[in-house]
Amino acid sequence: MIQFKCRACAGTMQAPASRVGAGEKCPICGATMAVPESSVPIGRAMLCVAMLVGSGLFAFVMAMREQNLAAIIVAQLGIIAATLLLRH
Ligand SMILES: [Zn+2]
Numbered sequence: 001m002i003q004f005k006c007r008a009c010a011g012t013m014q015a016p017a018s019r020v021g022a023g024e025k026c027p028i029c030g031a032t033m034a035v036p037e038s039s040v041p042i043g044r045a046m047l048c049v050a051m052l053v054g055s056g057l058f059a060f061v062m063a064m065r066e067q068n069l070a071a072i073i074v075a076q077l078g079i080i081a082a083t084l085l086l087r088h
Pocket residue numbers: 006007008009010011026027028029030031
């Protein structure tokens with residue numbers, strides 16, 4: 001299931017992944033919304049993931065500059081962890 005927010009009333013909506021791109025009616029206000037490709041994490045969790053990805057990418061860029069293999073691996077692990085978090 002994909003979870004997303006209604007643009008009209010900010011209510012939480014959900015639809016099966018097979019309905020991506022199709023219109024889904026909000027159960028609260030009745031507005032029709034296109035189903036996005038992936039769930040939109042809400043609030044604080046979203047911010048944490050964004051910071052993780054950001055710091056992971058920053059570490060990766062720094063590691064590439066320094067040509068430090070260990071730092072590159074650590075940075076990639078951080079990016080992978082953030083990606084896994086985003087999927088939940
Ligand atoms: Zn709504």
